[in-house]
Amino acid sequence: MKHFKFYSKEDILSLTKVRRFETRMGERVKFLKPDSEWPEVLKESDAKYVILGIPEDFGVQANYGIGGTETAWLSFLSSFLNIQSNDYLTGENTLILGHFDFGDVKFLIENNATIPKKK
DSSP, X not given: OTTEEEOOHHHHHHTOOOOTTOOBHHHHOBOOOTTOOHHHHHHHOOOSEEEEXXXXXXXXXXXXXXXXXXXXXXXXXXXXXXXXXXXXXXXXXXXXXXXXXXXXXXXXXXXXXXXXXXX
């Protein structure tokens, strides 16, 4: 998939603040193994939840809103991965798949879109 970034163990652990005597969600969540085919992994996975990000604000800006919501994904992911694993939410039944990357599309829109003149 051209516009999708699959996460590896290293990607997840780079956002996880590991502390001694504590277990964070980022240490327990599942992820894709390198060189694995994602449809098959999802079919075979025992994960109950699959999380993926869609960091974009095209709709907000198209409706003359204030952009910036594309940064919410990274904020969420960092917070989620650093929640302590507990009896109710261990992280072992969650797979972090990755996120869509629309950087090249955003570049094209920002450099080629025109704003219609108001009548």
